[in-house]
Amino acid sequence: MRKIYIVFCVLVFASLIYSQNASDYFPANTGSKQYYKNVPLDSLNNEIDSATTVEIDSFAAAMVSYKGRSADLILGKQGLESTILYQPYTDSAFVSFDGSNAYTYFKGVDFAIPGTSPNVLGKRLSNLATQALVDWQLFYQFNAAVNTSYSIFSVDTVLNLNSTNYNFRIVGTGMRLGNKNVTTEAGNYDAEKFLINTDIQIFFITQYVSILTISDTTWIAPGNWIVKSVVPSVSVTGLPGLPSFYVPGNKSETISPIVTGISKRQNIITDFHLYQNYPNPFNPSTVIKYSLPGASNVKLVVYNILGKEITTLVNGFQNAGTHAVEFYPSRIDGGLPSGIYFYRIETKNWFAVKKLVYLK
Secondary structure (H helix, E strand, C coil), X not given: CHHHHHHHHHHHHXXXXXXXXXXXXXXXXXXXXXXXXXXXXXXXXXXXXXXXEEEEEEEEEEEEEECCEEEEEEEEEEXXXXXXXXXXXXXXXXXXXXXXXXXXXXXXXXXXXXXXXCCCCCCCCCCCCCCCXXXXXXXXXXXXXXXXXXEEEEEEEEEEECCEEEEEEEEEEEEEEEEEEEEEXXXXXXXXEEEEEEEEEEEECCEEXXXXXXXXXXXXXXXXXXXXXXXXXXXXXXXXXXXXXXXXXXXXXXXXXXXXXXXXXXXXXXXXXXXXXXXXXXXXXXXXXXXXXXXXXXXXXXXXXXXXXXXXXXXXXXXXXXXXXXXXXXXXXXCCCCEEEEEEEECCCCEEEEEEEECC
């Protein structure tokens, strides 16, 4: 009996030593900033360097009351490295801690289906973002058994596609993969690694069948919170009445702080370049990016397949550097039909043309 009691005490003591407070992984001081490089992934999960953006997250306030929980507030902004420091914070996120558990206020599933209204599954205007889904969700369980799946949420809802109602189910699961070393541009971290899956299912005949799983592998380091995240692209086929498409992936990792709008990581631009628009195909908007080795008058025009001018996106003097403009076909008078279009850039000594595809 004494031996059993001693073993029991050892196990309790060990559990106290190795139990983890989720809050230890969050920055200790308000005003702390985390800098990230975000790189989209194409359908083959190749990095699209031309579409790289920078994100800054700021720990703005601690212990605020939000939706029934005491939470820490994170303000965020995302844009080009050359302008990010001058942009206002436009996004907010809330994280709440309870022992070894970290809750995130979840806003929904973030992607769009071609052929439907913009952001039909988006986190802002979503038919699938029901009240049961938009809520506090327990995403990260730091004391969960390693390599054992745990449930985050399960929600049933209905979505109308081509005048027909379909029953959808959204299932979120998590898995703690244990303590792993991870390397980013900002350095090396001993981090807890998690796999978060969001599975989209459709009811078929007698049961729900998975049509899409978004997998997010995330590394969370003590005192830093998330230092790296990888979400692979995934192809989708078989949705009723809709073409096959893919949901773009993304790779995000910490970088060293940006001191000026032009970082030492930027290369000196020595030549003109017109990048492929991203995303492509697209709906509702796409970004066109180009580089100028010197100051110049620039004209950027979109044409239809017959060569008719649709709209002028840029027409004026611009300094040397990398520039980007967002194109919204819905803002053209009468809107634009789906199809192939071309965008042409012209300066005094150079021009280039590329193709883009718009899907309504």
